[in-house]
Amino acid sequence: MVNAKSTFVKSDFENAAHELLQWYDQMARRLPWRLSPQARKNGDMPDPYRVWLSEIMLQQTTVPHAAPYFDKFTRLWPKVEDLAAAHNDDVMREWAGLGYYARARNLHKCAKVLAGLDAFPNTIEALLALPGVGPYTAAAVGSIAFDLPVAPVDGNIERVISRLMAIAGDGSAAGWAQDKKEITQRVQTLVPQRSGDFAQAMMDLGASVCTPKSPNCMICPWMDICLARQEGNQESYPAKPKRKPQPIRNGLAFVIFHEGKVLLQRRPDSGLLGGMLMPLSSPWEEGGEYTLEDYQPVKADWHYRGQARHVFTHFALHWDVYVAHLTKKPDLSGDWIDIDMCLEAGLPTVGRKALKLALDA
C-alpha cells in the first residue's frame, strides 16, 4: 500500500489554506464584483446579487471579457428586482457578444425567481435549484457571498489542485472524469473558515501564478508543498483528454437593405445563438452546399461582400455574405433596424462580422 497517492494524509496540507490566504491578503486582484480581503475581515460581505451575476458571466469566460458587461448590467439593473423587471429582449441585447446565450435567458428567468423570494438563497441545495446554477456556481456563490464551508471547482481550481496533490490519470475521458471527482473531494478537505476568500484565492492563483503553460512556481505560496513541482512535471497536470477537431460548415448570409434600414430576424429561443438577432441566412449544416439561386430569401440583385469566418464550440462557420438594396419592401418577417444603429442592435459576434462586411464597400 505504498505509492505516493495512497500515503496522502490531511496533515500534508494542514497549513495549505493558511499559506494561500496569507498570499491572498497581499496579492488579491481588485475586481468589480469583489470585496477586498481586508473588507471581508472587517465583517463586510458582498451583495449576493452581484456575486451571482458575476459568476454567471464568468462561466467559461475570462475576467477581461466579462468585466465591462458586469459594469453595464449593474449600472442598468442595480438590484435583482430591476433585472427581473427588464424586457427579455433588452437582456439579450446587452448580453450580445458574451456568448453562451442560454446563460442570458437563464439569468433573466433566475432573476424573476430571486425577486419573488424574501432573501437570497444561502444553502447549496437552494442555490442548485436555480436556473443556470450548477455545482460550480452554487459553490462559488455559497462560499463568496455567504462563507459556506465549500470550495467551487472550476478549470483553474482543477489545475491548481491537480498539481498541488499530483492528481492525474491516463488522460482518457474516463480517467479525467475520475480525476475531477477526486479533486472535488480533496479540495473540500482544505476549506478554511474564510471559505470565500479561499475560493477567490485559488482562482487568483490559477489565473496569475499556476497558469496552464509555464507556471511561475517561484512566486507560488504552495511552492514547497506542491507534489507536481516536487516531481518536476507541473505542466503535465491536469491530464485532460484531447479535444477533437471541428469541421467547417458553409452557409450564405443575406443582408437586405431598404430605405436606410437593414432586416434582422430573431432566432428561436433554444439552440445555437438562441434568441439573438441575426441577418437572414441559408442553413449551415455539416456537408451542406447552398447556392444563391436556391436559398435567396427574395429574388434580388445580390452582391458578394466576402466571407465572414467564425469559430463556434464544435464547428467553424464560413459564411459568404451577400447584400441587396431593395427599392420595394420585401414580404419578409423580422425587424427593420436603422443602418446607423445596427451594430449596436445586440448582435452576436458572428452577426457583427457579417454586417461589417456588408456595410463596408
Next chain:
DNA sequence: AATACGGGGTT
C-alpha cells in the same frame, strides 16, 4: 459519458 453551446486570449 458525450454533446451542444460563444468568444477571445495565449503560445
Next chain:
DNA sequence: AACCCAGTATT
C-alpha cells in the same frame, strides 16, 4: 493552428 478556459443543460 492548437490549446486554454471563472460550466450548465440535455441526451
